[in-house]
Amino acid sequence: MKEIFVERNGSTLRIAIKRNNKLKECYIEEDSKEPFPGEIYKGVVKNIIPGIKCAFIDIGHKENCYMYIDRKFKNTGIKKGDEILVEVVKEAIGKKGPKVTTAVSIPGRYCVLNTLDNDVTFSKKITDEDLIAYIKNGLDKPKDIGLMIRTNASKVTVDMINKEVAYLYNIFEDIDRKVKYSLKPGLLYKAGGILGRILRDKLDEETTKVYANNVEDYEEIESYIANAKDANVFLELHNEEIGLFQYYGIENEILKLRNNKVQLNCGGYIIIEKTEAMYTIDVNSGKNIKGESMRKTAFITNIQAAEEIANQIRLRNLSGIILVDFIDMKDEEDKGKVLNKLKDGFIEDKIKTVIYPFTELNLVQIARKRVGKLIEEYMDEPCSCCKGRGKRLKLSYINLLIKNEIERIKESNNIKHIYIELNTVYEKHVKDDIISFIKEIEALDLAVYLNFFNGEEYYKVEPLLFSNQLENLKMYKIYG
Template sequence: MYPFISSLEIYNLLFESLLFCNLKKGVLSLKEIFVERQENILRIAIKINNKLKECFIEEDTGEPMPGEIYKGVVKNIVPGIKCAFVDIGYKENCYMYIDRKFKNTNIKKDDHILVQVVKESIGKKGPKVTNAVSIPGRYCVLNTLDTSLTFSKKIEDENIKTYIRENLKKPKDIGFMIRTNGERVPVEIINDEIESIYKVYENIKKKAVYSLKPGLLIKTGGVLGRILRDKLDEDTIKIYVNNLEDHNKINNYISNTKDINVYLDPYEGERGLFDYYGIEKEILKLRNSKVQLSCGGYIIIEKTEAMYVIDVNSGKNTHNNSLKKTAFITNMQAAEEIASQIRLRNLSGIILIDFIDMTEEEEKSKILYKLKEGFDGDKSKTVIYPFTELNLVQIARRRVGKAIYEYMDEPCRRCHGKGRSLKLSYISSLMKNELNKIHQEENIKHVYIEISEIYKDQIKGDIVSFVRDINALDKTVYINFVNTEDYFKVEPLIFMNQIENLQMYKVYG
């Protein structure tokens, strides 16, 4: 009799087999993209060779999001900080830097202008916008600041550049930049995209003229559109998606894209897509400040008011007799892992790394090279500075979206904001997955939940909403609030004596 094998185990076996075959053939990587939408939140994970490499989250809050284009009205100009404040129809004015490179030094109060969101609002600070509006495609980007034709720095072949220049059909009144993908397709395809993007731009201008009030003119596809444009390549073998609308959008995109060959796999299971493929557990690990290295060392990632600080420690890496060799091996592994963690957690701003002390300049150069290598293909502009005299490395990374913590964590209610705890909404989604697993096994009518008492007021304040969020409106729910942070447990109640013993915790049903 054969042992039972789940569909997920079959998937992993097939993937490992495919990976082994492709590695033998010389294929470097196999990329998979997982697209999960749950109510007002979209999460996208990218795995390469079955290892989680990047995770993107977008929450539908109704706030201005990066990439969106608005009609704005200049409300105030503050010369001292070279900044203009612009009304785009949002509750708070946006801010826009004034600089010659943006060709906006002549703007005046009450001017009507086109602006694009660069960064979403943070706290009481409104969104950051720019008048340097751009509309990205897969092969080119429309730019409004000038009328020139430019090329991605990664396109180095002058013959290709000359051929594109001579055969490109570019409108004279607008600028375009040819992206790296444009090097790999016939120029006719680039021309088709230019025509399509230019029509979008013309429609935006018309809409702005006829709009009486400031407001949104166009969305640019959000994080899903950005992933399709920037991350979909010849290494991508499959996209998993759990939402019909997203499925149709992705299918339409890949059907009209000539330089990729990817299989689109619709997911219709009861459990969450991320939960089913084990991605949820990997994301939860990103909350840990400590990350182990295979050599026995580890890194500690901490956030301060002004920056992120990463400390490298040798830990249990005691295999080498030489302290110098131990430091170098640990630092090399740390450099690779740090780049991976920064991208996974979407850390930005100033990042300070305290490596184990080294004296050899050659070894320091290798560490910096390994660190820079980890950001290959990263669309967030990242600058890595040389080692300081104290063996510190500084990284400046452009902010694109929020760090993953901001979607999962909130200030701790018990310690008055000095620490962080999981958001109740995030725990609710995890509980929903657990209940779906239970429901798959048998039709359970009574459910027992243990959860940290820090969520007691939130849950009891609106018990029906909580029960609805965990998809348990058809069940009798028992909740025990315990004195343990970031903890929860969901158990089915099968026997009558269990149900009788837990009546004191009954909150719904």
């Protein structure tokens, strides 16, 4: 059974997906007003650099976007000052602005409308020629747009597909009107963010349960389910005081994604490291003594590692070049089984991933398209204590965890006083603005006692129930 957990806290939306009670995917989105993949903008060409075949586009954001010039995008004729329609395909990274394209598309559940051509194409997973002919013959497609028929279309009638085509085309016409009449560059269409993408891509005929802690998200999901005739979904509104992720034990699983070492059931482990150019994953046998021989030990470790590596790449949203150093294997059949296990882990992955064969050094190269940020980018920030050479958990993320812990304590105790211990790396930041800290942990109705400590842990939260506790800790009282 598949479970989808949708938790919204203020400006942060987090979505976790479990299959058979194992965390498989995790997404985080912050309402930062930054351009987000899938959004469509009116842009103005500010500069063109022929040497690198790149144009820089003003979309009304603080930084110009960049766009590659290529015949396949039909944008080789653009000139400085031109007004164009563009879609964001990559978020800004560091000092590099967002990447945009003129290959504008509007995704639906059964098809994707695109503006570069007027062809009808089909998902590679739709191979039934009779079905393709049935859809083509019954398709009511406007002449000025193209359509890519998605896999889900094979599970519904052509009438359902045509209803969605009409809906998407209305959106396109609305965007086209805005382009013509808007005077400045700016946002024209939001694609629904990660919630919209999850609903389109993850709801299917498999029995799925969706939990949401926000009424507006619940209603949006409910409305979507009502029109998704091929989806088998049970929806539940989470009304508990304890946060959704905390209640179902997801919080701790997400925090584990910050660890570079991941244990395998056989006793082996993998180490995930980031370099300037790529990610490297090292496979180690560790305490694995199950094999009757070195060959068997290596194979058992590698086969389990292959499954976990695919899982970790998807969970952490790793992208670019990923180099895996498996334990040496001589047998070609064993190598084939390990490679197939690795590929199996990406079958349901919507992000384009290419896995190359073993090299002579038992290395496997994975190339994965970047879509959205890494999970660690939402959770971590540079650590000032080590002059930027290391990272620490973001204070905003710590505040979210503390808030959830306070809600959990409130559920079981009628408390008025709360004691918090926080790692000293956050001391200056918190002391500079105590009231903001109190607001973020939603403790304005409590008396708050705060102490700082050195150690590997980040925080601790306890209720103060007795008068002697209040007396002993009164020097730490900061609010209330």
